[in-house]
Each structure stands twice: as C-alpha cells, then as structure tokens.
Amino acid sequence: MIYSVDVTIEVPVQATEVAERVEDAVTNLFPDAEFRREPDRFVAESHSLDAFSDVLHEQEILDTARREFFNGADDEGFSFSLKKQPAFEGKVNFAVGSADELGDIQVRVDVREPDVESFIDHVAPPTEEGRPIDPDDR
Template sequence: MIYSIDVTIEAPVQGTEIADRVEDAVTNLFPDAEFRREPDRFIAESHSLDAFSDTLHEQEILDTARREFFNGRDDEGFSFSLKKQPAFEGVVNFAVGSEDELGDIRVRVDVREPDVESFIDYVAPPTEDGRPVDPDDR
C-alpha cells in the first residue's frame, strides 16, 4: 500500500530554552523532518511517520498512540501533542491535559492516501495482549 501524508510539526521555543535542544527534541522523533525557524518556534514538515511508528513499537505504546490519534481525528487526518523533554531523550510521551509551561510539540498529519483509519492502523496497529495484530489473521 502506498501512503501519501503531510506531517506538520510545531514546537514553540521559549526565551529560556536553547533552540538547538528544541530542534533536537523534534529531530529525535521525526528524523527526516525539514525545519524552518521562526522567531518563537520551529515548524517542521515531513511525509513519513515510519521512524515515529518504530518508536511506538519499541516503547510498546501502540494502544496509547491509537487512542490519541483517534481522539484527534477528523475527516482529513489527525493531530496530537507530545512533551518536549521526553522527546529530547527520544521518548514518545503524549501530552494530555494542560499544556506544559514551555509548550508542547504539536503534530498534524493530513492523510491523502489511503484514508485516515487505514493510516492510523499502519502507524499504530491494533493489538491483542499488547502485540500488534495482523488484520489478515482476524
């Protein structure tokens, strides 16, 4: 299956933060993202979530990721937020509730092909007993 997506990542940079560390936080989870710096934030764009998906599998947080993706889902795609400090360490930690005082990394995924649910299944497949389930085995 061919996937066609646009990923936009926004990370605020506060005056008390080192901009390179904020950029590293994003790069650790989205290594192929292309950056542009604005005065108070980084905006990065990508066309893949493969490395991010690998991290979700390694951390064994597919169910949490699916929940966050579906909570942020609309007709065109889905959105979610991540905590900066864990991202700096290469760890996915979804931001829920109130925003961190330094701001969260906001991610928007627009899905053109195939459809939103199929792409979510690709990035964070359904699980059974914590293990990804092959849809053909159901």
C-alpha cells in the same frame, strides 16, 4: 500500500530554551523533518511517520497512540501533542491536559492516501494482549 501524508510539526521555543535542543527533540522522533525557524517557534514538515511508529512499537504504547490519534481525528487526518523533554530523550510521551509551561510539540497529520483509519492502523496497529495484530489474521 502507498501512503501519502503531510506531517506538520510546530513547537514553541522559549527565550530560556536552547533552540538546538528543541530541534533535537523533534528530530529524535521525526528524523526526516525539514525545519524553518520562526521568531518564537520551529515549524517542521515531513511525509512519513515511520521512525515515529518504530518508537511506538519499541515503547509498546500502540494502544495509547491509537487512542490519542483517534481522539484527534477528523475527515482529513489527525492531531496530537507530545512533551518536549521525553522527545529530547527519544521517547514518546503524549501531552494530555494542560500544556507544559515551555509548550508542547504539536503534530498534525493530513492523510491523502489511503484514508485516516488505515493510516492510523499502519502507524499504530491494533493489538491483542499488547501485541500487534497481523491484518491477515483478522
């Protein structure tokens, strides 16, 4: 299956933060992201969530990721937010509720191929008893 997605990552950079550390927080989870610096934030773009998916599998948080993805889904894609400090450590921690005082990492995934639900299944497959379900076993 060929996946065609555009991932846009926006993250505020506060005056009290070291910009390189904020950039590292993003590249730890999205290593192929291409950055541009704006006055008070970074905007990065990518065309893959493969490395991010690997972290979700390693942390065994596929069900949480699916819930966040579907909560932020629409006809064109899905959005979610991540906490900066865990990202700096290479960990995924979804931001729910009020934003962190330094701001959260905002991620928007626009899916062109195949469709939103199929791509979510690819990034964070459904699980049974915490283990990914092989689509051929369904």
